Amino acid sequence: MKVKVQKERAGCALTLLIMIVFCVIVLLFPVCGSVSLAGWVQSPGHPQGYDPHSNLTWKKCAPTGHKITLTLIHLDLEESFECEDDALKLYADEVLLFTLCGRKSMKELQASVNPFLHSSPGGCLSASFLADYSNTERHTGFRGFYTVQDVNECMDPENECTQLCNNYIGGYRCFCRPGYILDSDKHTCQVSCSEDRTGSQEGVLMSPEWPGPYPENAVCSYTLAVEEGLQFELTFTGVFDVEKKENGECIDSLTIKPLSGDAETLCGRDVPSSLLTRSQRVEIIFKSDHKGANRGFSLYYKTRGMKCTGPVTPKSSLYPQDSEYLTGNKVTVKCDKGHVLKSNESAEVEYTATCQKNGQWSPVIPCEPVDCGIPELPELMELSDKDHPTTYLNKISLKCANKYYQLDKNDNFICNAEGNWVSESGQTLTEDLPKCEAVCGMNTEVSFGGRVFGGKPARSGQIPWQLFHKQLRRGGASLISDYWALTAAHVVDGLENTNMTWLGGIVNSQDRNPVTMEANKIIIHPNYQRVPVGGDRKNFNNDIALIKMSARVQLGPNIRPVCLPNTTNGPVMEGKMGTVSGFGGFEQGSTSAILRYGHIQEYPSEQCVFEDYFVTDNMFCAGDEVKRVDSCQGDIGGPLFFPMLGYGTKEQPYEVRGIVSWGPARCGHVSKSYYTKVQNYLGWIEETMANN
Structure with missing residues (x-):
């Protein structure tokens, strides 16, 4: 009984104490205006007990510079697993702190709960109480006492006052020691050290408190100014000690800023050299951070007559x-x-x-x-880099506009002092302009085998230099550039003044979308012997002609030129096989609508004797007696090219070594025919093309 009475007296004493605090706070109510500085929060029906389905939501927020605290003095709720039946949830600034149920004594609440029931400055505390539908026994609930208290911001190390702090109810203010002024940020104390020395022609400037360590957070501005025609010379005297990092970056700084020209920032311990400012007005700015014990600087200034130095302008x-x-x-x-x-x-x-x-x-x-500008370039040519600078000593390079062409020589030019683009040899662009020449001897598809007489059909892109003429006189030709083609003279003999149309880019003579080329000039070799109409030709010497088209042939994957030979003597096919192609006969008595090809070899002339025909060194014999591969009527003027189809590379492109010229009347009977030896006419071909 005695113990119970003592506990009741202790409880009454605590309640009385809280009531006294409450009364004192109420007396201070006007301090916070309409905000209640203290009060009670308790469960419905306390202390008699709460009913099933009871609930309570409570929230209080503190004004600026204050915080709110809550002290629980009583807790008696139904005990359940994880408080899933009846529960009191407590939050600070919307963050859940505790979920409580069961019974806790005042001592337990003081030790484990109450120390944490406070908001941040200007924050809120809230509580949520919810009971379920029934209890096996009656519980009295909970009760707590809240107060609104001033926050001592001066105790917060993050309040950013650099020197002194004064706390008052609802806030705080920073202030400075004598000799310092409060910056506009209301937190930083700066030493008052700015000085205007306009008109002074000689004197000494020193960092604050020289020769002792300079103060923290110093921002000093010294102004020197005199009449026009004079300039300031600065000489550092004694110790120079302005804090900087090990990497050379300035922590504190001394900046010399003339009226015109670049400013110079100094720090470290090396005494700077004398400085001639070349300015009648100079601003000297000294700054320090919030820590350090460096000594600063001392400098002597004087004026001297203004002079000019060079250069007047760069370059x-x-x-x-x-x-x-x-x-x-x-x-x-x-x-x-x-x-x-x-x-x-x-x-x-x-x-x-x-x-x-x-x-x-x-x-x-x-x-x-000097700017050489963007040069005017011919068709098919362009700059490798269209955005490259075009001024003095800059370089440009040229390239051909599409992959079917390549430059014939060096493509680099440099802008010289006279404003001209010049090559490495010193010639101007117009004097040494490279040309875009069609890439020759390359195809887009490779295959093996087949014949012309009874041969195998070609596929698109395999023999892209093959041209075909089917009007007036059926025959073939080889495209050797984007303007010129090569054929046998007797294909075009007598047709020089006709509108001769050639077809290319096809493997079927009935194709409705061929590349159509109109002949502008037909030039037959001057030593070719023409035969009168109705005459019997026995001499095919110099059986070669050039055709110039009226417009540039639009090259593509299915129409590309073949190369001319790079040799002027020796065996035509070096003892290897070449390939002949055309739209001529492929069986006895029939011609082909399909481009066909076959592989043949070179034979000595003594093995190719045809009665009464005239054989010269300008022709050679080729065929294949074993596989009976040969050219035929309708193939006349077409190409015999080397290496054999399927073996051409960038290092060894396809070359037209022969032109289908003449042979036995019956195709395949002997399986040998004669071809114009193209390597004997390289000089005539190049000269004719250059002059026309």
Whole structure:
């Protein structure tokens, strides 16, 4: 009984204490206006007990500079697993702190719960109580006492006051020690050290508290200014000690800022050299951070007469040359090689400038690099890099506009001092302009086997240089550039003045979409012997002709030129097989609508004797007696090319070594025919193409 009475007295004493605190806070109510500074929060029906389905939601927020605290003095709720039946949930600033149920004594609440029931400054506390549908015994619920308290911001190390802090109800303020002023951020104390020395021509400037360590958070601005015609010379005396990092970056800094020109920032321990400012007005700015014990600087300043120095403008030189020039001195400014005066249409490179009283030159005309501009290029050619600079000493390179062409020589040019693009040999672009020549001897598909007489059909792109003519006289030709084709003279003999149409890019003569080429010129070899109409030809010497088309042939995957031979003597096919192609006969008495090809070899002339026919060194015999491969009527003028189809490479492209010329009347009977030896006519071909 005695113990129970003592507990009741202790409880009454605590309640009385809380009531006294409550009364004191109520007396201070006007301090916070309409905000309640203290009060109680309890479960419905407390202390008699709460009913089933009871609930309560409570929330209180503190004003700026205050926080709210809650002290639980009683807790008696139904005990359940994880408080899933009856529960009191407590939150601080919307964050759940505790979920409580069961019974806890005042001592337990004080030890494990109450120390954490407070908000952040200006934050909120909230509680949510919810009971389920029934309890096996009656529980009294909970009760707590909340108070709104001032926050002592000066105890917060993050309040950012650099020197002194004064706390008051609802806030705090920073203030400074004597000799310092509060910055506009209301937190930083700065030393008051700015000084205007306008008109002073000689004197000493020192960091604050020199020769002792300079104070923290110093921002000092010293202004030096005199009349026009004078400039300041600065000389550092004694110790120079301005804090910097090991990597050389300035922590504190001394900045010399003239009226014109670049500012110079100094720090470290090396005494700077004397500085001639070349300015009648100089601002000297000293800054320090919030820590350190460095000694600072001392400098002596004086004035001297203003002088001009060179250069007047970059990329130029002065005449006469001197280290300094007096006011009124005149100089000739001459642009360096490859540079001209800016915005000068006459491309002048020099002018006269005069030294002014302020130490500046007038006039100042910049020198800019010569611009060669974007060159005019012929059709099919373009710059490798369209956005590349075109000024002095910059380089450009050229390329052909599509992959079916390549440059015939060096493609690099440099912009010279005269504004011309020149090659490595020193010739101008117009004198040494490369040409885009059609890539020859390359096809887009490879295959093996087949014959012309009874041969195998070609596929698109296999023999892209094959041309075909089926009007007036059936025959073939070989495209050797994007303008010229090569054929046998007797294919075009007598047709020089006709509108001769050639077809290309096809493997079927009935194709409705061939590349159509109109002949502009037909040039037969001058030593070719023409036979009168109705005459019997026995001599096919010099059986070669060139055809120039009226327009550039649009090259593509199915129409590309074949190369000319790169040799002028020796065996035509070097003892290997070549390939002949055409739209001629492939069986006795029939011609082919399909392009066919076959592989043949070269034979000595003594093995190819045809009665009464005239054989010269300008022709050679080829065929295949074993497989009975041969050219035939309708193949006349077409190509015999090497290496054999399927074996051409970039290193050894296909070359037209022979032109189908003449042979036995019956195709396949002997399986040998004669071909014009193209290598004997390279000079005539090149000269004719160049002159026409």
